[in-house]
Amino acid sequence: MHRQKFASPYKSSQITPEAVYHNRPHRSRRDFLRASLLAAGGVLLAACNSKEAAPTQVGAQPTAGPGPSPTARSYADELGDPANTFAEITSFNNYYEFSLDKEQVAVKSERFASSPWQVEVGGLVNKPAIFDLDALRKLEQEERVYRMRCVEGWSMVIPWMGFPLRKLLEKVEPASDARYVKFTSLYDPARMPNQGPTSYFNWPYVEGLRMDEAMHDLTLMVTGLYGKELLPQNGAPLRLAVPWKYGFKSIKAIVKIELLRTEPVSLWMDAAPNEYGFYANVNPNVDHPRWTQASERRIGELGRRPTLMFNGYEAQVASLYEGMDLKANY
């Protein structure tokens, strides 16, 4: 298995065995409990004990430097923040095709069959092709620990497995006039119960990237999680991970990838055009019309931490948007 520079700095041998991370004691759960009890005693009591009750994460980042430390034995991102647990990542999912309730997605998708599967890659390409899972698995799989920032204001650190989208696109030879990539999810109300006629949304889920975003090395086609095959609730068998954009850009259960000349309209742009734009770059300075994006809650932590420009990937991706008005192109 091949690891990238922005993946965990730890060698495989230093990674916590599965049995251990499942049982990782959750310090913040205890904090939550303690704080809840204090809060239950009244706001005043909580106020008097604010330091102990609810330590804010803003400005209080863990000080783990580069390189392993004896206490940090699990996955971590390149900023030193530990990955969320497998249980957290697989039980709290925004996946409206199954349920609007994040806790219900894992339940309702439990029997979703993600194999056999085919992905059609076409549009403005010289060699359109249909890939099955075996063909995708033949591409070299890498492990990458990415931050995932949801537009709702929460975030996780996730150890994905997959391959750069670029490697797939190179196989079909993009035509010179291809400027955008459109991704389409599975549409199958029999298998995705919330795609039925009473649904609020115009299925299937559609997302898009500009060609240079799609070819960027950070843009990952995901096939696995924590070294294991992807589960249905996380978008099995194939999803996207674009870590500098809000989570909804990272489309799940992809069946079709098309290269286009014009900008595709995503499902969220269609549902609420004034709130969700094509770019959806994580940006603490550009607020959602109804809430600020300046801070976020890391799942498993109390309090909030500041949201980073491009979700902390500014050095790698800022050049893609040079000279662009990020407020107008939200």
Add this chain to the structure above:
Amino acid sequence: MKAFFDRAFRPLVHLAALAPLALLAWDALNNNLTINPIQAAMQRSGKTALVLLVLSLACTPLNAIFGFKPALRVRRALGLYAFLYASLHFAIFMALDYGLDLPLLWQDALKKPYALVGFAAGLILLALAITSFKYWQKRLGRRWKSLHRLAYLAGILVIVHYTWVVKADIRQPLAWAAIILLLLLLRLPAMRDMRKRGAV
């Protein structure tokens, strides 16, 4: 049977109104509040406050239309419980979500119109809770009634607050809005007159 019901109704309402609080505390103690416990606790306390507020608004029509007198005896309690859950909702937002980081709260709240609207609804409920007792009722006289009609305004603000926090599918908040509007319509003088004439 009727005597039993008369005696048991109020305690039952109190029990039912406190049950969500007990469940919330139980789930918090057992780490059963999803992996995003702050959000879950906020959503549950907020939803309970809304339900109790709507129930308190339904008391007067329940008596006027269906002659269900016991409703009047629990109206104040339901309103106070709504205020209790709204306070809990607010306390979780302040203390757990924002860790009482006042500068950050100030900066963020101004950019979260739903938070401001929710806060306004909370202030109304606070004023109504304080003046809900006999002392203030006597002291304010006729003005007490006008003041407590603000409960409908609080209800409407709560719906706006709820609609603005939902990501896209606003059918649930709209359903609650319809219920509150219906309850408000029932209280309008025109409707009252029609009822008196036996038309409704």
